[in-house]
Amino acid sequence: MAFKTVLSVTGADHSDQDVRTAASLCAEVGADLSVLVIRSATRPPMGDGIPVWPEQRAQDMARLENRSRQIERLSQGMARLEKQSREIQALLGTMRLSYDVDTDYCDHASVGDVVRQRALCADLTIVGPALLNDSDLGPLVMNGSLFETGKPVLVVPKGAEATLWPQRVLVGWDSRVEASRAVREALDLLSHAKEVRVTLVDPEPTYNGNGAEPGADITAYLARHGVRVVVDRLPSAGQSIDTVLAQHAIDTSADMIVMGAYGHRRLRERIFGGVARWILEKPPLPLFLAR
Structure with missing residues (x-):
């Protein structure tokens, strides 16, 4: 099948290299590029109440201070997410390319589902060097795009000459x-x-x-x-x-x-780890995976 829509997932703290790689591949085959900039965070604890008993005051104050720090980190994360989105849009705006850029700030457990929703409406997901080297976000993106959708993933390691017209x-x-x-x-x-x-x-x-x-x-x-x-x-x-x-x-x-790509749930981390080891132990070579 021809690739008409390509999904590129990148982290809010990643460089623009993964997006550049995906944009180059889209330009090569005339595909639309859909970029998802994602940041995961631990969900702040809910349910803190007003202190009732004096002996609970110290504990409750500690909880409130922790909540304040989490809210501050949330605000900083959103700012970085918006900044990365603006930079990517500026980058893609200089290219002759049809594209859209979306952002999502979600808790760690929801990353796979967020990616799955986007990957379901794409022909191919690109996993670039920055995402591949992100041991926290990378496996979650791979799970959501490859194992939860039946859609293919192209892993592009650092230094690889990626193309959708391989000889x-x-x-x-x-x-x-x-x-x-x-x-x-x-x-x-x-x-x-x-x-x-x-x-x-x-x-x-x-x-x-x-x-x-x-x-x-x-x-x-x-x-x-x-x-x-x-x-x-x-x-x-x-x-x-x-x-x-x-x-x-x-x-x-x-x-x-x-x-x-073979994967019972317990093997998915090992599969992603195997791909990462591939990059470290062998010359860089794009890997096209489907489940």
């Missing part, structure tokens, strides 16, 4: 529904690539899985869509599948990796 793409394939959905969501960019390598690690011929010839079915599917595709079957040799795919992407000069 060489590696597809991690294992005959699971998540991998199939990733291929379907990436079909438009795959059909324009010069080379797509469907890569299987330790594939086993099975009747209800990979089939008699692992990779043959997905290769035929892609070929019918005009994709220039070859299949690679690789041994793991005791290494993790992620490591094998990463090395093969390097060896084949891939511009992007497309793969399914």
Whole structure:
């Protein structure tokens, strides 16, 4: 499918690099850019009353002082949020681009739902370097955009040459529904690539899985869509599948990796952490994920 609306989520304290990356990708394919500037905060405690008993006075005064400090932090956070929004609008105003900028100040537990609402009406969410390196906000955005919507996410690490017209793409394939959905969501960019390598690690011929010839079915599917595709079957040799795919992407000069994101709730933090480790341990390479 073609990408017509792209969502970029950024923190109020982040630089404008993630927005610049998303804007460049939108300009490349003629998509509209929707920017969400978000700040999370702990919800102030409610229910403080007027002191009744003398022995409660010290405790209640401490609560009131704490409430005052929280309100002050809230005011400062809103000011930073508004400042970041104005700066982003000024930046995008200099580009020939259709865009909108929205802000949201919410408690930590609501971040995922706030992002989910925006991502439901976008074709693709971009997770840029600043968000990727934000261990607090990053996983919440990933959960809301990827796991709660079924929409794809493009992770763009620092230093990566991001494009939605990649020339060489590696597809991690294992005959699971998540991998199939990733291929379907990436079909438009795959059909324009010069080379797509469907890569299987330790594939086993099975009747209800990979089939008699692992990779043959997905290769035929892609070929019918005009994709220039070859299949690679690789041994793991005791290494993790992620490591094998990463090395093969390097060896084949891939511009992007497309793969399914697997995640029971307890694994979501590990998936985001795995993406972050990817950036630290391997050369920067955009990662297209779908669930």
